[in-house]
Amino acid sequence: MTTQTSTPQTPAQDPTGATSGLIGIPPHIGRALATGGGILTVISTFLAWTWTSAFPGDLTVYGYPGGLQVLVLIGGALTALFGLASYGIKGLRWLVPAGADSAIKTAALAAFATAWYTIIAISAQLGGLANLEPGGWIVAIATLAALLGALSLPFQRPAPDPSDPDDTGWEQFRHNARHTGAIIKAAFASGTTTPARKLPAYAEILVIVAALALGLTVFTYGIGTEYDELFVGFLITAGFGFAAAAKAGLVNRVSELTSKHRTVTMIGAFVAAAAFPFTQSDDQYATIGVYILIFATVALGLNIVVGLAGLLDLGYVAFLGVGAYTAAMVSGSPSSPFDIHLPFWASALLGAAVAMVFGVLIGAPTLRLRGDYLAIVTLGFGEIFRITVLNMDGTSGPDITNGSNGISSIPNLSIFGFDFGAEHSFGGFTIARFANYFLLMLLITLVVVVVFRRSGDSRIGRAWVAIREDETAALAMGINGFRVKLVAFALGAALAGLAGSVQAHVTYTVTPEQYQFAHVVPPNSAFLLAAVVLGGMGTISGPLVGAALLYLIPAKLQFLGDYQLFAFGLALVLLMRFRPEGLIPNRRRQLEFHEEAEAPTVLSKAGA
Numbered sequence: 001m002t003t004q005t006s007t008p009q010t011p012a013q014d015p016t017g018a019t020s021g022l023i024g025i026p027p028h029i030g031r032a033l034a035t036g037g038g039i040l041t042v043i044s045t046f047l048a049w050t051w052t053s054a055f056p057g058d059l060t061v062y063g064y065p066g067g068l069q070v071l072v073l074i075g076g077a078l079t080a081l082f083g084l085a086s087y088g089i090k091g092l093r094w095l096v097p098a099g100a101d102s103a104i105k106t107a108a109l110a111a112f113a114t115a116w117y118t119i120i121a122i123s124a125q126l127g128g129l130a131n132l133e134p135g136g137w138i139v140a141i142a143t144l145a146a147l148l149g150a151l152s153l154p155f156q157r158p159a160p161d162p163s164d165p166d167d168t169g170w171e172q173f174r175h176n177a178r179h180t181g182a183i184i185k186a187a188f189a190s191g192t193t194t195p196a197r198k199l200p201a202y203a204e205i206l207v208i209v210a211a212l213a214l215g216l217t218v219f220t221y222g223i224g225t226e227y228d229e230l231f232v233g234f235l236i237t238a239g240f241g242f243a244a245a246a247k248a249g250l251v252n253r254v255s256e257l258t259s260k261h262r263t264v265t266m267i268g269a270f271v272a273a274a275a276f277p278f279t280q281s282d283d284q285y286a287t288i289g290v291y292i293l294i295f296a297t298v299a300l301g302l303n304i305v306v307g308l309a310g311l312l313d314l315g316y317v318a319f320l321g322v323g324a325y326t327a328a329m330v331s332g333s334p335s336s337p338f339d340i341h342l343p344f345w346a347s348a349l350l351g352a353a354v355a356m357v358f359g360v361l362i363g364a365p366t367l368r369l370r371g372d373y374l375a376i377v378t379l380g381f382g383e384i385f386r387i388t389v390l391n392m393d394g395t396s397g398p399d400i401t402n403g404s405n406g407i408s409s410i411p412n413l414s415i416f417g418f419d420f421g422a423e424h425s426f427g428g429f430t431i432a433r434f435a436n437y438f439l440l441m442l443l444i445t446l447v448v449v450v451v452f453r454r455s456g457d458s459r460i461g462r463a464w465v466a467i468r469e470d471e472t473a474a475l476a477m478g479i480n481g482f483r484v485k486l487v488a489f490a491l492g493a494a495l496a497g498l499a500g501s502v503q504a505h506v507t508y509t510v511t512p513e514q515y516q517f518a519h520v521v522p523p524n525s526a527f528l529l530a531a532v533v534l535g536g537m538g539t540i541s542g543p544l545v546g547a548a549l550l551y552l553i554p555a556k557l558q559f560l561g562d563y564q565l566f567a568f569g570l571a572l573v574l575l576m577r578f579r580p581e582g583l584i585p586n587r588r589r590q591l592e593f594h595e596e597a598e599a600p601t602v603l604s605k606a607g608a
Contacts, residue, residue: 049135286431312374321510323501
């Protein structure tokens with residue numbers, strides 16, 4: 001018998017080169033150019049960029065970066081550090097556990113985008129490039145050189161898919177565009193994170209503390225940006241900077257530590273958040289902070305319904321309204337039809353209980369529906385609630401909610417003699433009304449996080465995930481689908497009612513217009529659902545981050561005027577196109593959208 005052997009055929013290679021850069025510069029020169037450009041970018045931020053202080057931030061000072069210069073300095077420093085780490089310099093290799101090249105490209109892009117945005121803004125606002133000082137020209141050239149050098153770093157190019165010679169011109173264009181997109185994606189792809197060496201427990205906790213402190217610093221800086229150009233620059237630098245850290249593998253390293261020390265991370269995160277009011281000189285940004293917490297807490301409650309149980313609820317904001325109206329009616333407000341003034345703990349429990357009752361009443365006859373049909377019913381409930389409280393004005397219906405005027409003059413809370421409407425001093429720090437409510441709302445958020453975490457890890461939580469993944473299979477395994485979904489609906493409604501009881505005292509007034517399906521100002525049902533999907537369904541930190549972004553960004557984009565919602569919607573569309581699993585997804589959901597990703601060693605109940 002004759003045995004015939006043949007040489008295994010290798011896959012076709014891209015004729016442009018298996019490992020080459022996007023730009024035809026020798027890799028060693030490109031690496032030096034990127035690193036040197038990053039260092040020169042840092043130096044240029046200590047020079048004057050314009051001759052007049054008419055541009056916000058006063059970029060006329062030598063030796064002291066200000067305004068947008070600080071953001072460019074950060075981008076340049078990241079580029080330089082990742083570039084030096086790519087040379088294997090001792091003491092810097094820990095910065096790039098997943099490889100340095102992709103991190104260098106992203107960091108260089110951050111510095112380039114922020115610097116050139118600043119140059120364009122100066123030219124547009126002051127009337128031409130003639131208003132630039134030498135420092136402005138230097139930073140433009142340095143960031144461009146760093147970016148060109150970074151894009152010349154080699155990467156593994158994907159082999160092109162075979163094309164059909166009979167394709168039309170449009171089909172050939174689409175084929176070439178897909179291949180070009182695959183090449184660009186491969187150019188910025190990061191490697192596999194190398195295992196970290198074993199650290200003592202206290203060292204791991206210190207790393208977590210440092211990461212939380214960095215997060216608090218970034219959030220405080222972003223919320224305190226004083227003018228539009230600085231906030232846009234902050235978004236550019238923060239976005240690309242976080243992406244660079246993720247490409248370097250630093251985010252994965254920190255995520256591993258936070259997963260190992262979940263309780264320490266949760267406590268540290270809330271301690272860092274509690275420190276936020278003490279970093280502010282007035283109550284201006286504490287106002288934004290307390291509204292973000294209200295929005296985030298309700299979004300986390302919706303995450304139980306949507307993220308864990310997989311029930312699409314489009315009228316969830318109505319439960320927030322139920323809790324707010326209930327607390328307002330028993331708060332001693334002169335607009336309330338009931339002459340009752342309960343203490344806060346009683347009004348909060350009552351608001352949560354009434355919202356839970358409404359959740360059961362609405363869920364019992366409707367939770368046998370699935371998908372779009374359930375979404376339509378919940379959308380109808382949200383509108384029915386708003387119209388009902390609008391008509392309870394004594395003319396169209398009973399005089400209970402005071403109609404469109406709502407319940408006003410809701411008094412400030414007083415718990416154990418602590419007046420939340422007055423200023424208080426602690427250790428030399430003075431906190432005002434909104435800072436007081438911020439700390440109270442932070443405590444409510446902590447309660448909601450604990451409930452979410454404990455319920456998600458419980459037997460009922462595993463049943464929710466089973467229902468979400470495949471309800472038919474879950475029913476076949478003996479899970480009572482209706483009861484499990486009703487518990488999720490009731491628990492989510494109760495948490496929203498609890499947040500609403502605080503919202504009533506923060507806003508002084510509750511009106512029907514605050515609880516619409518969609519509105520420019522959150523919270524509303526559309527923004528709540530967007531916060532859950534944007535942040536990452538089924539996670540704790542995802543909705544919190546999503547809610548913070550969805551509240552903060554529209555508040556800072558008011559200079560766009562009529563184009564605000566257009567720009568905001570376009571950003572959401574792009575995010576859902578390129579990261580459909582959300583900003584902070586669990587591992588299971590990430591694998592659903594990216595099958596080529598590496599599978600995790602262990603999957604928990606929620607898929608993390």
